[in-house]
Amino acid sequence: ETEPLTYKKDVSDCSEGDDCKENRLLVRNPKSALRLVEDGNKVHPSQGAKGEAAQISNGYSGVQSSVPCNGMGEVEDAQCTAPAATTTTTTTTSTTCGAEGQQQLMELEDRETWSKKIDFLLSVIGYAVDLGNVWRFPYICYQNGGGAFLIPYTIMAIFGGIPLFYMELALGQYHRNGCISIWRKICPIFKGIGFAICIIDLYVASYYNTIMAWAFYYLVSSFTAELPWTSCTNAWNTGNCTNYFSKDNVSWSLHSISPAEEFYTRQVLQVHRSNGLDDLGGISWQLTLCLLLIFTIVYFSIWKGVKTSGKVVWVTATFPYIILFILLVRGATLPGAWRGVLYYLKPDWQKLLATEVWVDAAAQIFFSLGPGFGVLLAYASYNKFHNNCYQDALVTSTVNCVTSFVSGFVIFTVLGYMAEMRNEDVSEVAKDAGPSLLFITYAEAIANMPASTFFAIIFFLMLLTLGLDSTFAGLEGVITGVLDEFPHVWSKRRELFVLGLTIVCFLGSLATLTFGGAYVVKLFEEYATGPAVLTVVFLEAVAVAWFYGISQFCNDVKEMLGFTPGWYWRVCWVAISPIFLLFVTCSFLSNPPELRLFDYSYPYWTTVVGYCIGTSSIICIPIYMVYRLIITPGTLKERILKSITPETATEIPFGDIRMNAV
Numbered sequence: 292e293t294e295p296l297t298y299k300k301d302v303s304d305c306s307e308g309d310d311c312k313e314n315r316l317l318v319r320n321p322k323s324a325l326r327l328v329e330d331g332n333k334v335h336p337s338q339g340a341k342g343e344a345a346q347i348s349n350g351y352s353g354v355q356s357s358v359p360c361n362g363m364g365e366v367e368d369a370q371c372t373a374p375a376a377t378t379t380t381t382t383t384t385s386t387t388c389g390a391e392g393q394q395q396l397m398e399l400e401d402r403e404t405w406s407k408k409i410d411f412l413l414s415v416i417g418y419a420v421d422l423g424n425v426w427r428f429p430y431i432c433y434q435n436g437g438g439a440f441l442i443p444y445t446i447m448a449i450f451g452g453i454p455l456f457y458m459e460l461a462l463g464q465y466h467r468n469g470c471i472s473i474w475r476k477i478c479p480i481f482k483g484i485g486f487a488i489c490i491i492d493l494y495v496a497s498y499y500n501t502i503m504a505w506a507f508y509y510l511v512s513s514f515t516a517e518l519p520w521t522s523c524t525n526a527w528n529t530g531n532c533t534n535y536f537s538k539d540n541v542s543w544s545l546h547s548i549s550p551a552e553e554f555y556t557r558q559v560l561q562v563h564r565s566n567g568l569d570d571l572g573g574i575s576w577q578l579t580l581c582l583l584l585i586f587t588i589v590y591f592s593i594w595k596g597v598k599t600s601g602k603v604v605w606v607t608a609t610f611p612y613i614i615l616f617i618l619l620v621r622g623a624t625l626p627g628a629w630r631g632v633l634y635y636l637k638p639d640w641q642k643l644l645a646t647e648v649w650v651d652a653a654a655q656i657f658f659s660l661g662p663g664f665g666v667l668l669a670y671a672s673y674n675k676f677h678n679n680c681y682q683d684a685l686v687t688s689t690v691n692c693v694t695s696f697v698s699g700f701v702i703f704t705v706l707g708y709m710a711e712m713r714n715e716d717v718s719e720v721a722k723d724a725g726p727s728l729l730f731i732t733y734a735e736a737i738a739n740m741p742a743s744t745f746f747a748i749i750f751f752l753m754l755l756t757l758g759l760d761s762t763f764a765g766l767e768g769v770i771t772g773v774l775d776e777f778p779h780v781w782s783k784r785r786e787l788f789v790l791g792l793t794i795v796c797f798l799g800s801l802a803t804l805t806f807g808g809a810y811v812v813k814l815f816e817e818y819a820t821g822p823a824v825l826t827v828v829f830l831e832a833v834a835v836a837w838f839y840g841i842s843q844f845c846n847d848v849k850e851m852l853g854f855t856p857g858w859y860w861r862v863c864w865v866a867i868s869p870i871f872l873l874f875v876t877c878s879f880l881s882n883p884p885e886l887r888l889f890d891y892s893y894p895y896w897t898t899v900v901g902y903c904i905g906t907s908s909i910i911c912i913p914i915y916m917v918y919r920l921i922i923t924p925g926t927l928k929e930r931i932l933k934s935i936t937p938e939t940a941t942e943i944p945f946g947d948i949r950m951n952a953v
Contacts, residue, residue, distance in 0.1 A: 402467060403596055404673050410601030411674060412687060417608035417760030418666050419691040422502060424659060425757065426728045428695035429702040431651050433635050433721065436642030441696075443643065443652035448692060451871035452656040454863035455828060457684035458835065458844075459662045463671030464680050465847045469772035470665035474834075480934035481834040483915030487827050488665040489772055490908035492765045494819040495664070497799035498812045499765070500589075502726055503758040504581040504804070506751050508559050509734065511581075513747040520554035521738045527557040551735035555727070556889060565807030567891055568814070572806030579804050585759075586793050593763050593770070594789045597673050600763050607760040614753035615694075615701055621746065622704030631707025634717040635699050650878040653871060654821075659695060660688055663828035665768030672771065677851055702728065705736040712739070725813075729754065766792060813888050818901030822879050823908045829872040830912060836865045838935050 405411045432440045466476045471485030512519050519525060523532035533547035556562050565572040592603045622628055642648050661667070671680060703717075709732065710717045720732065737746045770789060774781045781788045803811045835844055841861055849855045883901075886893035916934075923930040 402673070403598060404675055405597055405601055407601070408678070410597070410604070411670060411678075412683060413604040413608040414597070414601060414670055414760070414764065415667070415683070415687045416690055417604045418670070418764035419659065419661055419687060420608075420611070420694045420757065421761040422726075422729075422754060422757050424691070424695045425698045425702070425754070426725060428655060428659070429635065429699040430721075430724045430728060431655050432699055433703070435645075435648040435651050436639040437634070438636040439638035439640050439643055440648065440652065443649045444656060444692075447649070447653045447871065448656045448660075448688070450863055450867045451653060452660045452662075453684065453688045454860060454868050455657075455662040455832065455872075456660045456667065456688050457681065457860070458832070458864060458868075459667035460671045460680040460684050461844075461848050461851070462835065463668035464674045464676070464678060465851055467672045467676075468668075469672065469775040470668050470768060471772040471776040473668060473775075475939040476937050478834045478838040478935050479938050480916050480919050480931075481830060481838070481912070482919070483912035484827055484831055484834070485665070485772055485776070486911040486915065487823070487908045488663065489769045490911065491820055491823050491827070492664055492769045493796065493799065494815060494904070494908070495765055496762065496796040498803050498815040498819075499758065500582060500585055500762055500796070501578070501800055501803040501808060501812055503585050503755055503762070504578050505559055505726070505730060506754040506758070507581040507585060508577060509730065510748065510751040510755065513744060513751060516744065518738045518743055518747055519558075520551040520734060521743075523550050523553075525550075525554075525558070528553050529557075549731070549735055551738065552731045555730045555734070559730070560809045561806045562809055562889060562891075563806075565805065565810070567807060568810050568893070568897055570807065571802065571811070574801060574804050575806065575808070578808070579801075582797065582800060582804060585755075585762075586797050588759065589762050589766065590789060590793045592759070593767060594786045596785065597670070597767070600767065603763070604760050607756040607763075610756045611753045612694075614749050615697065618701045618746070618750065618753075619697065619704070621740070622701055622708070625704060625708035625740070627707045627709075627711025628704035629707060630710055630717055631703035631705065632700060634707070634721070635703035646878070647882075650875060653875045654879075655695075656692070657825070657828075657872075657875065658821075659691055663824040663831065664765060665772055666764040669768045669771035670764070672775075677853075679852060681848075681852055681856075702733065705733055709736050725816075766796070810888055810891060810893070813886060814893070814897060814901055815904070817884050817886060819904045819908075821905070822876055823905045825872055825876040825879070826909050827912075829869055829876065832864065832869045832872065836869070839937070841865050 432444075462473065462477070466473050468476065469485070470488045471482065474482040474485060521534070522528075523534050528550065529548065531546050531548045532550055532553055534550055559578075561572075561575060593600045674680065703721075706717055706721050709720045713720060721728075733750070734747070737743055737750055740746055766789075769792060770785070773788065774785060802808065803815075805811070835841075841864060844864070845855050845861065883898055886897065919934050920927075920930050923933050925933065
């Protein structure tokens with residue numbers, strides 16, 4: 292649809308469907324989807340200037356759509372015309388034919404954005420800072436050389452974690468799509484990555500929220516004058532229960548069990564009523580009610596989109612920092628706190644020569660920042676196009692790493708206090724890892740502080756808020772991915788889809804609510820996410836840097852930010868980050884973890900089950916590749932070339948113009 296901008300026609304003479312020029316404004320029919328408004332900006336050639344831009348009289352460039360018109364699609368107020376030779380300078384209105392064009396138009400008109408920039412930052416920080424920052428980093432740090440561990444941790448963050456974090460934010464913000472449909476604009480044959488991410492997120496939702504249900508159970512139990520895990524006189528206690536904080540002189544023997552441990556194992560989890568993974572036992576109705584309430588909170592926080600979840604994270608993302616500060620001050624004033632800090636930071640330089648220390652550092656920074664779960668793509672896709680995602684990546688990743696480091700002081704000041712009270716070495720007190728560090732060791736220390744009820748309530752509230760915004764993010768990754776891929780089905784039914792998704796996640800969590808549910812949680816935590824996410828992000832980095840092209844990706848970043856990423860970022864994206872991911876993945880696969888929880892050693896067959904669970908998500912990638920090659924017409928070479936070539940244009944906002952990057 293062409294019209295010289297110099298063509299003079301009185302506005303009153305314009306008939307319906309015509310374009311008119313008034314006051315240097317190209318006016319279209321009100322029904323039209325595009326409007327050209329003159330401003331002083333310059334149009335940047337997008338995606339390597341693969342399309343020819345015709346210079347027009349008022350300084351704009353009109354880029355012809357890459358989507359061919361086949362005569363079958365119908366777009367209101369747009370018509371497909373054959374190119375005609377003309378000497379008159381013209382502009383071509385970018386039109387897209389068929390269902391795909393309608394989908395793109397829907398994305399442009401209906402896609403919401405964050406109400407404020409701070410909503411986005413708090414959401415990303417809330418996602419990255421989760422329960423793992425509180426229990427996993429301190430444990431891994433002292434286990435791998437204390438202060439010396441900070442060296443490999445920092446190196447892995449600079450050359451692996453942060454570049455991948457930045458890459459996902461830039462991809463999501465530029466292409467404005469979720470984890471599935473974004474591959475149409477990058478490299479279509481890798482679209483299976485999006486489906487794999489959604490399955491991984493569902494696995495995480497099936498066990499991660501159960502840990503929050505445990506915290507909620509503790510929170511409810513804390514509203515008493517005397518915390519229930521301080522004495523050995525309860526119905527669930529055994530003869531081995533030993534309360535060494537009592538005023539009587541009590542000796543701690545090899546078979547002694549603290550009241551906090553018995554409360555966790557026999558009252559909350561009730562693992563004594565299960566014989567292991569082959570006999571999980573019944574479902575705990577108390578934990579089921581706790582989980583139901585958590586999913587209810589999650590649903591009403593995310594059902595309307597980022598407009599509502601962006602407000603909720605003002606509480607869930609900031610509250611943990613207030614509590615961490617209070618607990619840090621309280622821990623520093625406890626007797627023996629210095630012993631814990633010394634144990635936490637005392638460097639063991641010999642540890643740096645061990646390969647597993649570097650593997651642990653790489654794995655910790657990767658899972659802490661969280662690329663590969665589709666969350667960063669989803670959150671960034673709701674940003675304004677010219678938002679400085681480079682600055683966002685540096686700020687949020689730095690906040691995340693500092694939070695992990697400070698959390699170590701919060702934990703180890705209390706462990707030093709515990710060692711002082713038991714008259715033991717800190718290494719004996721710090722044997723617990725994972726959730727047990729929080730629900731047994733830390734809970735016991737809180738119970739024996741002055742004002743124990745107050746500190747217990749705020750501590751478990753902190754755990755809940757740390758977990759909630761991570762759950763918001765994980766489910767938003769799935770929601771955005773599916774809604775962007777199937778807008779004609781779900782775009783107007785978001786609330787219904789979110790309801791169905793939360794019900795599916797709740798039903799999928801039932802196995803973790805059994806008496807042996809803690810064993811299931813451990814199995815999923817080790818196998819369902821670890822190697823699968825590493826594989827997904829490795830293929831994502833390869834697809835972007837090697838197939839889409841590092842030069843093209845850097846041009847995209849320049850289109851948004853006005854500057855091109857330097858050689859450091861290019862080298863990281865092309866070589867260092869993929870090698871970093873391959874290194875961690877191979878290390879994990881060559882040395883699968885030997886699982887043990889409490890007194891239960893996992894049988895050999897659970898390793899096979901674990902790998903099957905992990906494979907069930909990434910199998911989507913090769914399956915889709917084969918499917919893509921089968922449905923693409925042409926010879927094998929033509930099919931491969933078509934499958935690795937972006938098939939959909941990315942709409943670039945330019946003032947009030949939406950230009951196709953082709």
